[in-house]
Amino acid sequence: MGLYPGGSVPVHDHSSANQGGALPRSVAIPSTDSAALKAWINYDSSGTPTVRASFNVSSITDNGSGDQDVNLTTALTDANWTVGACGIGSDFICVNTPASGQTSSKIKLRMFTDSGALTNPSTVMLVVAR
């Protein structure tokens, strides 16, 4: 069974072979495919979080300045995931693993300015792979 509802995810094919062809197409990505991204999001974390685009994200929990959780719709197969995350401009982001350990459905983010103060960047970009 695929990780994604319906077992497939729509993608845009920009290859020359598909120029003028029907878009988008769908490809099946099994949950065990470690080459596939399992979730991603691009959002504004300031004030009320505003999502520009996302995949497999259920919600965002705001715990205070610079402290937010990205919660997944479909949990990963286990908690041994890895992520890439960045802000924009001088803001940067790290993933905060709680003392209780990583879970298979929540990515905890801590976001800072380059001077080390907690902040809520206007752009947060996160990808999750497992």
Next chain:
Amino acid sequence: MKVITWKNPDGTISITYPVEPRRSGEPEGAYLDRIAARADMPDAERLPDHDTAALKALGLDTQEAWEWNGAALVVNPAKATPEALAAIRQAKLK
């Protein structure tokens, strides 16, 4: 937009903003329950759901100063930073 609010063990407030869409025909309460379950907040107490429009009157960026008084979310001025208090004043002027 309805959001889910939580009281953490240390008294701070967390807010969960739904991202995934409501299913066709799904009651709002069931939708928020589903989102809340996936937010995975086992140590937090779920408070009544709030509408962001109502929260905006308090200044959404002042969340670190929010407290639950047993009936409503309130701002504790002693915890609020000068910037947060300014945000509250600004929000109430709007």
